[in-house]
Amino acid sequence: MTVLQVCPLLPSLEDRLRTNYEIVTAPSDEVIAAITSSRFGVTNEQIDTMPALRAIVHFGVGYETTDVAYAHSRGIAVSNTPDVLTDCVADLAVGGMIDVLRRLTAADRFVRRGDWQRGQFPLATRVTGRRVGILGLGRIGRAIAHRLAAFGTELSYHSRHRVPDVPYRYHESPVALAAAVDVLVVATSGGPATEGLVSADVLAALGPAGHLVNIARGSVVDQVALVTALATGGIAGAALDVFADEPDVPEPLLGLDNVVLLPHIASATVETREEMGDLAFRNLRQFLTDGTLVTPVP
Ligand code: 8YV
Numbered sequence: 001m002t003v004l005q006v007c008p009l010l011p012s013l014e015d016r017l018r019t020n021y022e023i024v025t026a027p028s029d030e031v032i033a034a035i036t037s038s039r040f041g042v043t044n045e046q047i048d049t050m051p052a053l054r055a056i057v058h059f060g061v062g063y064e065t066t067d068v069a070y071a072h073s074r075g076i077a078v079s080n081t082p083d084v085l086t087d088c089v090a091d092l093a094v095g096g097m098i099d100v101l102r103r104l105t106a107a108d109r110f111v112r113r114g115d116w117q118r119g120q121f122p123l124a125t126r127v128t129g130r131r132v133g134i135l136g137l138g139r140i141g142r143a144i145a146h147r148l149a150a151f152g153t154e155l156s157y158h159s160r161h162r163v164p165d166v167p168y169r170y171h172e173s174p175v176a177l178a179a180a181v182d183v184l185v186v187a188t189s190g191g192p193a194t195e196g197l198v199s200a201d202v203l204a205a206l207g208p209a210g211h212l213v214n215i216a217r218g219s220v221v222d223q224v225a226l227v228t229a230l231a232t233g234g235i236a237g238a239a240l241d242v243f244a245d246e247p248d249v250p251e252p253l254l255g256l257d258n259v260v261l262l263p264h265i266a267s268a269t270v271e272t273r274e275e276m277g278d279l280a281f282r283n284l285r286q287f288l289t290d291g292t293l294v295t296p297v298p
Contacts, residue, residue, distance in 0.1 A: 183210070
């Protein structure tokens, strides 16, 4: 069975792939399934060069880099790795929020520079009791909210649809949500439906005392507007795990002390990456055995 490996993957997953299948790195007539990461997906051009392709398996929960409607129209099933990374992504969102409010990494830089010998580190912002807005109350958004409840935060959210069974206040738009909170946490999916959702207007509504946390996708935030807001005091600070054009980080951000910059590591723990690799492999194996996927994308 010939499987296309689109990009480098977790070494333990690559080993299992090589042990069980004929792995190729370029599209061909024989390829029956493709395995890829959320970052790379499979392009429509690649799909068109693989007439026997029947499944696209993603290592990652996001799948916006693959045109799922196009794949489905060609009779190609698509899977991702939901749930197994929810906890780690939510943990990192909370970590990023605490970091940017309490200025942990900025304080670490202060100590390393030897500045403590010269004076006190400036006061930071209290985490407990903050008003936090979650943009996108899916699995990950809910896990973030669940954790933040322990900090006595006042939680509200905006999602495509009102979520019936949660105790958090719903706001009709991202602007309304941003205007009502101290911290805006972005937890939506990526892709065209959420592109630029956090616009200049949303950042203005968040305001000079507001903080932004983004563990979703860089595309969800108007990055040019964000850089301006951070550089000019339009918002107080941000913790960013994702960027519009990874691995490029806008140059002006590198010099700002009010921004926590992370290299897309929300799911990057040994435990979670192994579980993602295992789920991706099980999707592939099950598909090649009986034509079904463990976690198909809708
Ligand atoms: C990973 C992610 O960085 O799951 C996702 O959608 O963005 C992250 O978990 C990615 O999948 C690894 O390629």
